[in-house]
Amino acid sequence: xxxxxISTGERxxxxxxxxxxxxxxxxxxxxxxxxxxxxxxxxxxxxRWNDCYPGEELAxxxxxxxxxxxxxxxxxNVPAFLWGVARNIVRExxxxxxxxxxxxxxxxxxxxxxxxxxxxxxxxxxxxxLQCLRKCLEQLRASDRELFLAYEYYEGKSRNTRQLAxxxxxxxxxxxxxxxxxxxxxxxxxxxxxxxxxxSFQKEQES
Amino acid sequence: MSSExxxxxxxxxxxxxxxxxxxxxxxxxxxxxxxxxxxxLAAAEDEMIHAYLQGECSASEKAVMEKRIAASPDWxxxxxxxxxxxxxVSSVPAPGAVGAFSSxxxxxxxxxxxxxxxxxxxxxxxxxxxxxxxxxGMWLIIxxxxxxxxxxQVQAQKxxxxxxxxxxxxxxANLSAKxxxxxxxxxxxxxxxxxxxxxxxxxxxxxxTSVPLQLSLDQGLDRFPIxxxxxxxxxxxxxxxxxxxxxxxxxxxxxxxxxxxPAGFLKxxxxxxxxxxxxxxxxxxxxxxxxxRVTRP
Numbered sequence: 001x002x003x004x005x006i007s008t009g010e011r012x013x014x015x016x017x018x019x020x021x022x023x024x025x026x027x028x029x030x031x032x033x034x035x036x037x038x039x040x041x042x043x044x045x046x047x048r049w050n051d052c053y054p055g056e057e058l059a060x061x062x063x064x065x066x067x068x069x070x071x072x073x074x075x076x077n078v079p080a081f082l083w084g085v086a087r088n089i090v091r092e093x094x095x096x097x098x099x100x101x102x103x104x105x106x107x108x109x110x111x112x113x114x115x116x117x118x119x120x121x122x123x124x125x126x127x128x129x130l131q132c133l134r135k136c137l138e139q140l141r142a143s144d145r146e147l148f149l150a151y152e153y154y155e156g157k158s159r160n161t162r163q164l165a166x167x168x169x170x171x172x173x174x175x176x177x178x179x180x181x182x183x184x185x186x187x188x189x190x191x192x193x194x195x196x197x198x199x200s201f202q203k204e205q206e207s
Numbered sequence: 208m209s210s211e212x213x214x215x216x217x218x219x220x221x222x223x224x225x226x227x228x229x230x231x232x233x234x235x236x237x238x239x240x241x242x243x244x245x246x247x248l249a250a251a252e253d254e255m256i257h258a259y260l261q262g263e264c265s266a267s268e269k270a271v272m273e274k275r276i277a278a279s280p281d282w283x284x285x286x287x288x289x290x291x292x293x294x295x296v297s298s299v300p301a302p303g304a305v306g307a308f309s310s311x312x313x314x315x316x317x318x319x320x321x322x323x324x325x326x327x328x329x330x331x332x333x334x335x336x337x338x339x340x341x342x343x344g345m346w347l348i349i350x351x352x353x354x355x356x357x358x359x360q361v362q363a364q365k366x367x368x369x370x371x372x373x374x375x376x377x378x379x380a381n382l383s384a385k386x387x388x389x390x391x392x393x394x395x396x397x398x399x400x401x402x403x404x405x406x407x408x409x410x411x412x413x414x415x416t417s418v419p420l421q422l423s424l425d426q427g428l429d430r431f432p433i434x435x436x437x438x439x440x441x442x443x444x445x446x447x448x449x450x451x452x453x454x455x456x457x458x459x460x461x462x463x464x465x466x467x468x469p470a471g472f473l474k475x476x477x478x479x480x481x482x483x484x485x486x487x488x489x490x491x492x493x494x495x496x497x498x499x500r501v502t503r504p
Contacts, residue, residue: 152292
């Protein structure tokens with residue numbers, strides 16, 4: 001069971017606390033890892049819906065706090081406790097004054113290139129992102145890819161979503177969960193590839 | 208909140224931040240307790256983003272979306288991904304369309320009396336097809352010539368743009384040619400042996416180009432001739448690595464490995480630095496993991 005790869009932001013969190021958290025999510029380590037990733041995906045959405053950023057960092061912070069508490073507090077329902085902590089983080093985050101890094105500024109506030117050059121660059125960047133996404137889609141299992149693309153094609157058309165769920169022999173809820181899980185993976189994979197291409201391009205320019 | 212339409216309205220108002228604090232909290236209670244509702248809300252958010260990208264949302268929705276996009280890189284990343292996904296989905300055939308049409312074409316045998324007519328029609332179809340191919344071929348040749356001319360123009364423009372870019376980069380380099388700031392080495396303690404005490408955050412001041420780190424190595428782990436270090440983000444993305452590192456005793460006889468990280472890799476956030484010992488038969492073995500947080504003033 002040591003092969004489970006969990007992406008975690010265990011800043012300042014010791015291994016025992018983190019293992020304790022996983023154990024409380026599920027006795028089987030693989031299932032615990034799945035539950036962890038699922039909760040993390042939901043937490044990121046939750047923070048975005050509450051205008052609290054960066055979502056990934058806050059999701060990790062939530063897990064850190066819960067893991068530490070589990071060591072010295074009686075908690076019967078870990079997911080419910082986790083959502084309570086997440087809501088506290090939202091409250092705290094609203095009290096803090098907003099901060100922004102220079103690199104976080106929206107493109108509007110960054111130096112502008114001439115219009116024709118910008119559209120050419122934007123077009124290239126868009127094509128590059130598309131290539132990255134296609135590479136990521138190629139890595140998916142065929143069944144996941146079929147379900148995800150069909151869901152995306154019909155998204156927003158509820159009648160078709162129902163028919164689609166029926167054709168896969170699952171409920172609409174299960175279809176949405178599976179499609180959103182794949183989407184989350186694709187988003188991470190596309191960004192990772194895109195950044196890697198950007199870095200190699202930067203190196204090329206420097207050399 | 209009984210009907211589907213009413214629920215949809217609640218979801219839209221929640222996502223647009225139009226609910227009162229009490230309604231907001233109550234709706235959160237509901238979707239946090241109901242996984243199906245959570246996924247419906249996620250689908251509604253994606254739908255809203257699609258509508259925004261296609262210019263189909265209302266003015267108030269557009270204003271909210273633009274405010275969020277301006278306020279957060281998370282949102283910009285999300286929007287960029289949705290746009291890419293829409294580009295891809297619009298470039299592939301509709302799911303199920305191929306199967307639906309292919310089954311309709313196989314409709315059985317042609318009646319015997321109609322066969323000469325069918326043969327004549329087939330010949331006519333072949334003739335039309337040949338004509339289309341001929342015209343198409345000529346059109347392709349003409350288009351090819353025109354495209355070659357356009358390509359030459361674009362290449363010339365590209366060369367000009369590259370030249371201007373080089374000039375601008377040179378100007379930028381001249382402007383920013385200041386001596387880089389140096390910072391004192393930051394000591395990291397292994398996460399594997401550390402107790403619950405937290406690692407202090409690593410503060411990277413502006414203007415620093417490289418960050419010196421001292422990786423503290425515990426007794427017994429200095430048996431390797433060389434070491435390799437790798438820097439990863441909290442989600443496992445590898446950013447940097449270096450091999451052929453050697454341990455050295457510090458002033459207080461603590462074994463240390465010194466490395467220098469390019470400051471450009473270190474944004475605000477958490478990082479994992481993994482240290483492997485490389486044995487004489489070139490076999491790597493994980494000896495220490497350092498987890499630390501970076502802040503930028």
